[in-house]
Amino acid sequence: MLRKFHPFCHATSIYDIDINFFKKLNIKYxxxxxxxTLDSYRCYDPSQRAKDLVKALKDIxxxxxxxxxxxxxRxxxxxxxxxxxxxxxxxxxxSRKLKAFIKERNINPDEVIMVGDQMITDIRCANGAKLKSILTDKIVKEDQWTTHINRFFERPYRKHCMKKHKFKEWGEIYGQS
Ligand SMILES: [Mg+2]
Structure with a gap:
């Protein structure tokens, strides 16, 4: 049952991933x-690295x-x-809303990868919609209060999985493919 919360792979940060990884996986979205995941919840102005990432992705x-x-x-x-x-x-x-969005936009789920910092929300949702997913570590310490509840439940199992190497690192998949 807990596998529903397991990502396709893990990355320390979205900004650590080699852009060619997405190309190799034939990702379009x-x-x-x-x-x-991209920036702190307090941040209204995207960081330069977020802008650079979006541009680099667009280019491929x-x-x-x-x-x-x-x-x-927000x-x-x-x-x-x-x-x-x-x-x-x-x-x-x-995943109801996400599935509706994919259908409405006529997106092929095989060409999507979803990235997020929480197993309970992001990864569970991606799995529900049958999308590949990447779990990232949070990029700043602070969270919105609602996230604290999720973290409380997620932390022990996540810690266990990381320790036991239950999730593949993106680089392992990249190296193999
Ligand atoms: Mg988040």
Whole structure:
């Protein structure tokens, strides 16, 4: 049952991943969480590295779309400055809204990879929608209060999985493929 929370692979940060990894996997869409995956939840201005990543992905034909549980106002402000499409209030871990979005946009799920910093929300949702996923570590220490609850439940199992090497690192898959 807990496998529903297991990612396709792990990366310390979205910014650590070699852009060619997405190419090798034939990815056309990067669905990414916003808070603590791309930037801090307090951040309304995308960092330079977020902008660089989006551009590098675009250059190899990968479209970035923000898939967030946060409110429209917060996600809109950030995404518009980053110049990417966005969704908000997605109800992760549930995948109903995400599946509807994929269908509506006529996206091939095999060409999507979803990135996020939480197993309970991001990874569970990706698995529910049958998408490949990458679990990242949080990029800043601070979390929104709602996230504290998820972290509390997630932490022991996540720690166990990391210690026992239950998740492949992106580099292992990259090296093998
Ligand atoms: Mg997050």
């Amino acid at each position: 990067l669905f990414t969480d916003l808070d603590n 034909g990968v479209t970035t779309i923000i898939i967030s549980n946060n409110t429209g106002q 996600v809109k402000a950030y995404s518009e400055r980053l110049g990417v499409e966005w969704t908000h209030s997605m109800g992760k871990p549930f």
